[in-house]
Amino acid sequence: MKHLKYFLAGFLLLSSTLVSAANLQLQLESDRANPGQPTMGNWMHFNSVINNTGQQPIEGLVAWISLVEVTPGKEQPMDLEDWSAHKAVTGTTLQPGAILQTQWPMRLIQSGDYRVVISATDRNNKTVFTSPTIQFHVAQKPVVESTRILPVALGIPLLIGGLLGVQKYRHRHKSS
């Protein structure tokens, strides 16, 4: 009898996990138009498909994009502030068998190796479902050069300020 209880408890736990795990299926693909060798400043798009494979509607679906840097020695989750303005899809309802297709645009701000993943959960389910990850490398790009700008941006005002100082000195010298 004791063994039967354990068996039933185990069966219920396993079956509920299986039902939950089967609820949402996430696919993620890199857009075909993405640059072959992405460089800083380029745009990349990722296409996700979220499929409700369960028997119940999914209420209050939330899906979001995450980016992780995996450059050796710099492994860290990335703040998407500069990278993407489209960070999540919220409040969607998915009927059984329905799919939600989303395109996630992203501007490549820094060079390095990155991995992108889409995660999803819903109002009632405590499980977070994740898509397969996509890894890409962002190449360095020569940007606006500070070596040219700094001497000009600081030098010209200093020069005019110097002339102004000389004028003031002369004016004071004259009046005294």
Add this chain to the structure above:
Amino acid sequence: MNASSLIAKKERSALLQNQRGLAWLLTYAGILSAFSLLLISNRELSLLDNAQVVYMMAGTVTAAGALIAVIMGSDAYAGERERGTLVPLLTAPVSTGELLLGKAIGLASAWVIMYLLAIPYLWAVGANGQNLGQAIFYLGLFGTPVVLGFGYLAMALSSRSGSVMSSLLTSLSVLLFSASPLLIGPGLRNSAIGKALDAVNPFSGALNTFDAVIIDSDPFTSQVGRLLLVLVWLGLTFALARLSARRPAFR
């Protein structure tokens, strides 16, 4: 040397040898420096394409130049009046036309100095990119009528109002309205009202040309209409200044 040349020389030297003029130039250089430093300190901006940066710098130079021109134009008559030098000037053997011409040439000389000062900034932000030469050329061709036009408008108001503050505020309001395309991107100006304003706004004309020739490498032939717009603006504002300067408010 005739009276106009003498007045123009005095106005030009006021910018380079006078504390107030140098302070204006310092303000102008400060605006360009702040924008340049923003480009290298902001990661998002530092990723912009070089041609885009040069276009933005050309727009900033035009706006900053127009700002200084408005200050100088507002000071042209009303400033003389407030300093008590307008009446002696009007009673001197100088016609009102010569006085205006002298001040107009003085303003043009000041713009030449500002334009020359802008070239190192354009080079600094855009030497790696495309169309830097075109940017410098078109800034001269389109920026000059726009900047001088605002200066002449301020001069006309200064002559009529007799108050630096009053003409400065009015001219600045017109300048702010005209320069709004600098803040509103071309996409947002794509409505019927936006297009209509673009068609008559000389500032938009200059900006759209900078966009077309610097970023899109468009030929000169496609810019003739916009060139006419900025030249008409220059002609109208100069005519207005000439009309107002005939009877300046000196009381």
